[in-house]
Amino acid sequence: MRPLILITNDDGFAAKGLRTLDEIAMQFGDVVVMAPERNASGTSHSITSARPLRVRTIKESNGLNVYACDGTPVDCVKLASEYFCPRPPALVLSGINHGSNASINVLYSGTMGAVIEATALGFPAIGFSLLNHNPEADFSGAIPSVTQIIATALDKGLPPDVSLNVNIPRLPADQIKGLRVCHEARAKWLDSFEKRLDPQGFPYWWLTGKFQCNNPPETSDQWALEHGYVSIVPIQPDFTHYSAIPALTNTFGHD
Amino acid sequence: MRPLILITNDDGFAAKGLRTLDEIAMQFGDVVVMAPERNASGTSHSITSARPLRVRTIKESNGLNVYACDGTPVDCVKLASEYFCPRPPALVLSGINHGSNASINVLYSGTMGAVIEATALGFPAIGFSLLNHNPEADFSGAIPSVTQIIATALDKGLPPDVSLNVNIPRLPADQIKGLRVCHEARAKWLDSFEKRLDPQGFPYWWLTGKFQCNNPPETSDQWALEHGYVSIVPIQPDFTHYSAIPALTNTFGHD
Numbered sequence: 456m457r458p459l460i461l462i463t464n465d466d467g468f469a470a471k472g473l474r475t476l477d478e479i480a481m482q483f484g485d486v487v488v489m490a491p492e493r494n495a496s497g498t499s500h501s502i503t504s505a506r507p508l509r510v511r512t513i514k515e516s517n518g519l520n521v522y523a524c525d526g527t528p529v530d531c532v533k534l535a536s537e538y539f540c541p542r543p544p545a546l547v548l549s550g551i552n553h554g555s556n557a558s559i560n561v562l563y564s565g566t567m568g569a570v571i572e573a574t575a576l577g578f579p580a581i582g583f584s585l586l587n588h589n590p591e592a593d594f595s596g597a598i599p600s601v602t603q604i605i606a607t608a609l610d611k612g613l614p615p616d617v618s619l620n621v622n623i624p625r626l627p628a629d630q631i632k633g634l635r636v637c638h639e640a641r642a643k644w645l646d647s648f649e650k651r652l653d654p655q656g657f658p659y660w661w662l663t664g665k666f667q668c669n670n671p672p673e674t675s676d677q678w679a680l681e682h683g684y685v686s687i688v689p690i691q692p693d694f695t696h697y698s699a700i701p702a703l704t705n706t707f708g709h710d
Numbered sequence: 711m712r713p714l715i716l717i718t719n720d721d722g723f724a725a726k727g728l729r730t731l732d733e734i735a736m737q738f739g740d741v742v743v744m745a746p747e748r749n750a751s752g753t754s755h756s757i758t759s760a761r762p763l764r765v766r767t768i769k770e771s772n773g774l775n776v777y778a779c780d781g782t783p784v785d786c787v788k789l790a791s792e793y794f795c796p797r798p799p800a801l802v803l804s805g806i807n808h809g810s811n812a813s814i815n816v817l818y819s820g821t822m823g824a825v826i827e828a829t830a831l832g833f834p835a836i837g838f839s840l841l842n843h844n845p846e847a848d849f850s851g852a853i854p855s856v857t858q859i860i861a862t863a864l865d866k867g868l869p870p871d872v873s874l875n876v877n878i879p880r881l882p883a884d885q886i887k888g889l890r891v892c893h894e895a896r897a898k899w900l901d902s903f904e905k906r907l908d909p910q911g912f913p914y915w916w917l918t919g920k921f922q923c924n925n926p927p928e929t930s931d932q933w934a935l936e937h938g939y940v941s942i943v944p945i946q947p948d949f950t951h952y953s954a955i956p957a958l959t960n961t962f963g964h965d
Binding site: 497501505559561562568572607614619639647660688692695702704708 | 749751752753754755756757758759760762763764765784785788789792793814816817818823826827830831832859862866868869871872874888889891892893894896898899901902903905906912913914915916917942943944945946947948949950951952954955957958959961962963
């Protein structure tokens with residue numbers, strides 16, 4: 456039986472990046488797509504518990520079932536893996552996101568929220584992002600790398616409790632230098648809210664921000680991307696800062 | 711000058727747990743509260759970028775300024791630290807959450823999303839949660855531990871890039887055995903969506919789930935809480951699984 460591949464994203468079920476990904480994935484197995492009805496960028500690891508979820512069937516044919524859900528990317532993974540996948544997924548994919556999820560962006564990313572959730576549920580999972588925010592972005596340069604990474608993951612598996620955050624530079628395929636396994640670069644969003652007044656004179660604030668990443672080391676995703684490589688960062692679902700435990704045990708005592 | 715303490719939560723500005731926390735914090739410094747207008751449980755590290763934010767002033771007097779914002783807990787930290795704090799916060803606090811954020815719950819938690827964001831912005835930060843979901847929960851048992859942890863954090867500081875996830879058992883203060891610095895217990899939510907039909911006969915799904923954590927080790931937060939201790943887990947904002955890098959470099963190659 457062909458492996459089952461579950462796909463979601465945070466740009467919405469109709470996004471070009473998702474269509475690119477489901478076309479690639481269909482070479483490897485049967486595909487179930489469950490993705491948000493609308494753009495859910497920046498929803499991180501949100502879940503919907505105060506209201507129920509609705510699902511709309513977009514298509515069910517030829518090994519490709521597509522559903523749109525009015526929840527978050529994490530909701531999509533939870534609901535699809537339990538109710539809409541005919542067998543447990545061999546691989547969960549998210550993306551291809553329109554825009555970078557490298558470095559600190561993984562914190563906010565709905566694309567990566569879905570991936571981390573899949574890992575927590577016990578499924579191997581990979582998030583893909585192209586460094587191009589445009590809804591009409593050209594994904595052709597990403598196709599060979601994405602295909603290679605999916606093939607390798609299905610063939611060799613992933614370590615337990617590890618998902619992959621893959622970012623792809625905005626380059627034609629023949630200018631991409633290869634794959635690099637990296638760590639997240641340290642970076643900051645320098646936020647700067649823009650205060651405006653509405654027609655009644657009342658204030659509101661728009662989130663804006665500037666991504667700042669100074670001299671990322673060669674071992675980091677940001678360096679890889681700036682030098683024409685696809686970055687692959689292993690991500691863990693346990694946020695404990697293990698090496699801080701001894702010092703904090705000193706600080707707070709242990710009874 | 712008294713230290714400035716910024717407080718948020720995910721249960722909403724009017725929650726009892728937040729009022730408990732701001733009363734404790736006022737013993738140590740001036741307090742700015744910026745919290746969601748409504749319950750924002752399960753919003754994790756979400757940000758609001760597709761629409762602007764509104765802020766409502768609830769109170770500005772006697773060293774306690776309280777604002778309600780129609781965004782997420784992360785939005786609250788970003789906007790308050792830039793626009794509503796008269797000076798940079800010496801400490802950012804989130805909570806006291808009504809319900810556990812121990813173990814894997816940190817993934818979904820808006821309380822902890824705010825805390826991780828504060829760390830990413832460079833502020834020391836602590837999230838507090840009481841193991842009682844009730845909106846009218848009795849927080850009196852938590853007060854001595856929360857007070858002690860805030861005092862220690864202000865006095866000794868926290869390591870850079872480390873925030874604290876503090877969970878407090880549902881016990882009277884004199885039955886709490888002390889503080890324990892721990893790691894997250896490995897656990898799972900066994901999700902089980904409940905499918906229902908609306909009056910028109912169309913389906914919808916409610917997220918339900920059962921928390922499963924088998925035999926948590928003595929070093930874990932779940933063990934501590936089950937044995938009457940307050941758990942303190944250091945949290946990092948970098949999700950890289952560093953120890954997986956060598957094996958994955960083997961798998962995917964390095965050009």
